[in-house]
Amino acid sequence: MTRSKWNEASESLWRRRTLLATALLGAAMPLLPVAATASVPDAEAFIRQIGDEVMVILTDESKTDPQKLAELKTMLDSYTDIDLISRLVLGRYWKTASDVERDDYVALFHELLMKTLAARLGDYNGQTFEIVGSQQVSKVDSTVATKIIRVAGKPPLNVDWRVREKDGSFAIIDVVAEGVSLVVSQRNEVGSIVEREGMPGLIAAMRERRDALL
């Protein structure tokens, strides 16, 4: 065996050892206490799938805007728990509301959310999105952080999705864009109206808003 051959052999042995060490270290990693920031692959996959589907719809040039909107509405309905969101928004006032008030409120909330979605459709301008990470925040909830990439030179937007798992399936229950939570914003608005004018005042204001958006 020449000297160089020997060197080669020892080098490859060394390399194999480092590889083994790395693999062992990798295997030991999950044992380290990093649970607080551990990613939630299922929730991430759920958001990724929705994002991909939305992109397919938005970038499909064979479809008209009303067709796109109809498809997005169906998606929104199946991937978000709008009933739960509306209850979270009403918060403590949900308990004191009558059955009729609850039904009216949930129906109007649903309608207004759809109308807002319709108003935003025209804003699409070639943005793409990427998933940044995810985190389990409670027994049933996790948040998935995404970035919406805009044209060059403009910083990306941070959008976090709160996802609830129930019986093995997922639903979006909040969206937080640049720190602004949909649920918190709506709670602030709804709360201030109910405090001043009660449930009837809130339902009247929602009807008025819906009719204005026709």
Next chain:
Amino acid sequence: MARSASMAANWRAALASMAVALLLLGAAPRVAAQAIDDPLEPLNRAVFQFNLIVDNTILKPVTQLYGFAVPDPAKRGVTNFLQNLRAPIVFANQVLQGEREQAGITLGRFMVNTTFGLFGLVDFANYFGIPPREEADFGQTLGVYGIGAGPYLVLPLLGPSTVRDATGIAVDSFIIDPTIYFTDTSWRLARFGLTAVDTRYRYGPLIDDLQANSLDFYVAARSAFLQNREAQIRKNGGGLGDEYESIFDDSFDEEASDDPFEVE
């Protein structure tokens, strides 16, 4: 002589407003996103209405004309120029916040854009592959230092703010901004007007959208402003806090909330 007198006046105004602000804030704990601190709501609503009237009668029409008459590249130039003018303020605050990397980006962009970019008109840094700048201001710096927002304020013409952030605007505009030391009032007014039009042009659709889709525009604007501000101070890190988490407690699940025997 006149220059140094006006400089002294600027300092006095800024220091006075800062003293008042710190007095009001005391050692106020950081306000959680949902606990709204708005003791001046009636006054704030009045100023908000005033701002809306100014917007509808002056700013909106002027901005529409601007959007229609000025070619897009020129409008981009205006945005670039105004943002480049703010670079020293952003840089100083990033340094104060210990954001070395971001401060480096801000400084790099400023040097490239002020020279190759013709006094900031062209965003040349983009072509050089320098990442977009993160914004920073003195209100944010105070927040990063742990100072609470204090009561919500709607400032005439400037819009939503807080005691802390209004203090920040005063310090940024009258102490940190280097242009204050070699420009006169007419230049400052022109810059203010142009900034208003540029901002209205870029964020107008967002504002109109919020107005169209809110039940109470005042509350919606206040909520969005305060939440966004908290996120800027957290640098989008961490969660939204315990109060936010408590919203999502299981107690509002169908079964629980429909239970007629449930006690509050």
